[in-house]
Amino acid sequence: MSDLPSTDVVVVGAGVVGAAVFHELAARGVAVTLVDERRGGSGTTAWCGGVVRCYHDTPELTDRALYGWRYFHAFARHTGFDVRFHTCGFLYWPSAGRAPAARAEAARIAAAGAPARWLEPDEVTRRFGTLLHDGSAGAVWEPESGYLEADEVTRAWLRAGRRKGGRLVEGVRVHEPLRRGGAVRGVRTDAGTLLAGTVVLATGAWTPELLTSWGLPHDLWNQAIQVDLRHPATPPAGQPAFMDDVHQINGRPDPDSGGVYVGHPTGRRCTAEPQRVDPAHSRLIERAGGRRWRWLDGGSGGGGLRAAECHAPGQGNWVRPLPGAPGVLLATGFNGGGFKMAPWTGAEVARRITGTDVPRPETSTDAQHRSVS
Ligand SMILES: NCCCC(=O)O
Numbered sequence: 001m002s003d004l005p006s007t008d009v010v011v012v013g014a015g016v017v018g019a020a021v022f023h024e025l026a027a028r029g030v031a032v033t034l035v036d037e038r039r040g041g042s043g044t045t046a047w048c049g050g051v052v053r054c055y056h057d058t059p060e061l062t063d064r065a066l067y068g069w070r071y072f073h074a075f076a077r078h079t080g081f082d083v084r085f086h087t088c089g090f091l092y093w094p095s096a097g098r099a100p101a102a103r104a105e106a107a108r109i110a111a112a113g114a115p116a117r118w119l120e121p122d123e124v125t126r127r128f129g130t131l132l133h134d135g136s137a138g139a140v141w142e143p144e145s146g147y148l149e150a151d152e153v154t155r156a157w158l159r160a161g162r163r164k165g166g167r168l169v170e171g172v173r174v175h176e177p178l179r180r181g182g183a184v185r186g187v188r189t190d191a192g193t194l195l196a197g198t199v200v201l202a203t204g205a206w207t208p209e210l211l212t213s214w215g216l217p218h219d220l221w222n223q224a225i226q227v228d229l230r231h232p233a234t235p236p237a238g239q240p241a242f243m244d245d246v247h248q249i250n251g252r253p254d255p256d257s258g259g260v261y262v263g264h265p266t267g268r269r270c271t272a273e274p275q276r277v278d279p280a281h282s283r284l285i286e287r288a289g290g291r292r293w294r295w296l297d298g299g300s301g302g303g304g305l306r307a308a309e310c311h312a313p314g315q316g317n318w319v320r321p322l323p324g325a326p327g328v329l330l331a332t333g334f335n336g337g338g339f340k341m342a343p344w345t346g347a348e349v350a351r352r353i354t355g356t357d358v359p360r361p362e363t364s365t366d367a368q369h370r371s372v373s
Contacts (some may be wrong), residue, residue: 003192004169007033009353010187010196012174012210014040016048016150016342017331018202019157023079024346026166028354033196034158034166035189037173041154044204045339047274047305048150049227049252049261051241052340053090054109054116055102055140058315062105064344069114071343071361072148078361080163081156083148088253089240090145091128093137093292096246106140116142131236133294137246146241147252150339177214177325184327198353201322202331202345204338205272205308216325220318220333223311224270226281227263228304229254232295236260247291259302262289266306275306309336317341319348329353 009025011018014036025032034040054069056062076082094102102118109116118138119127125135162168169191178186178193186195203210211218239260241252251262264285266278282301290296312318312333322328329352331345332338338345343361351357 004033004189004194005167006186006195007031007167008196009033009198009200010035010194011200011202012036012187013202013204013206014038014154014158014168014170015043015045015202015204016041016154016157017204017334017338017345018200019154019161020342020346021200021202021331021349022166022168023157023161023164024350025353026161026164028350029165030350030353032161032166033169033194034161035169035172035174035187035194037171039170040158040168041151043206044274044307044309045150045154047307048339050147050150050153050339051090051250051252052085052147053092053142053145053241053243054114055090055092055105055142057098057101057105059105059108061315061317062109064317065337065340066109066112066114067344067347067361068340068342069145072340073144074361075148075153075156079156079160081160083152083156085148086146086255087144088146090142091240091242092140092142093242093244093246094140098245099138102140103138109142114142115144116140128238128240131239131294132292133290134247134292177328182326184325198327198329200329200331200349204332205310207310207330207332209272211322216322218322219313221311222270222272222308223336224266224268224275224306225263225309225336226266226277226285226304226306227251227261228277228282228285229257229259229261229302230286230289230296230299231257231259231302232299234295236293236295244292247288249285249289249292251289257302260293260295261304262293262296264288270308272308274308277304277306281306309334311335319345319352
């Protein structure tokens with residue numbers, strides 16, 4: 001007996017990744033049900049900075065991110081809903097010794113149709129010098145990258161997925177897998193059983209404890225992330241989103257408040273529950289960030305976020321079957337970068353379930369994106 005209507009695919013977790021998978025499957029005519037114990041988008045996604053950039057240290061991850069970059073630039077065409085892509089630009093400083101590889105990867109990104117190029121140190125200083133303390137290293141510059149509001153994107157995917165026939169079940173907890181003949185064929189929930197051909201776990205930071213409670217071995221873990229909202233004395237005009245492997249900081253502007261989000265890795269393992277901002281870590285953020293950005297000298301703090309990210313070994317990005325649990329697909333372990341990978345994840349899950357490739361998303365402005373400003 002099924003207490004919720006049976007479905008081809010049940011997706012567990014209505015964060016940004018689960019919502020992307022839900023929409024992609026529904027758009028492709030798959031009967032899909034998305035279940036979350038909370039309102040969709042109200043978990044870790046509610047705290048997500050929504051940065052979308054192309055550059056990564058490996059071509060495989062860059063290509064996945066490029067897929068997302070193109071998709072987000074054509075979000076309305078894919079979903080029917082308009083969500084603004086804030087193209088504040090993205091600046092990436094590689095760690096010492098990686099500059100030649102970063103320069104080559106920027107050229108590869110540009111050849112793939114997304115504006116990106118290597119800026120020599122004097123050009124970094126010329127463009128961003130009023131903002132910088134340390135502009136001495138070269139950097140990758142992506143003028144058409146930036147961020148989207150993750151909660152808006154998630155709710156748009158959920159609405160679009162429902163309009164395309166997907167079923168969204170919020171406020172219902174998934175307890176355990178339903179096993180039939182050696183495979184997982186659904187889940188038991190607060191609302192009864194839900195039979196499904198495939199179970200997709202898009203459970204983010206809840207994945208490690210979920211798998212442990214299901215008795216399934218895994219090597220995923222959660223790491224605490226802290227990102228502070230800083231309010232410079234003078235709002236920094238022209239502030240790009242950034243990732244800095246020299247000083248170990250990342251962030252993006254927040255025009256609504258005139259501030260800038262700045263994060264610095266905590267390196268600490270944690271449970272899935274959101275935490276309060278740790279003032280000791282805020283001091284580390286201020287110190288590390290102040291080595292790069294001049295505006296961190298003055299100004300004030302304005303809160304921030306401290307939450308858990310699900311990490312996987314190696315380069316992460318686990319969109320794959322779960323060993324020992326036929327019928328289960330994992331879509332997690334993005335090591336903090338799940339937002340920009342969500343479109344690729346939706347396409348990859350759809351490919352694995354339907355056995356067909358998903359065409360690369362084209363933006364209406366692909367051609368004009370070939371030249372770098
Ligand atoms: N956790 C923030 C990472 C952002 C990014 O990967 O671009």
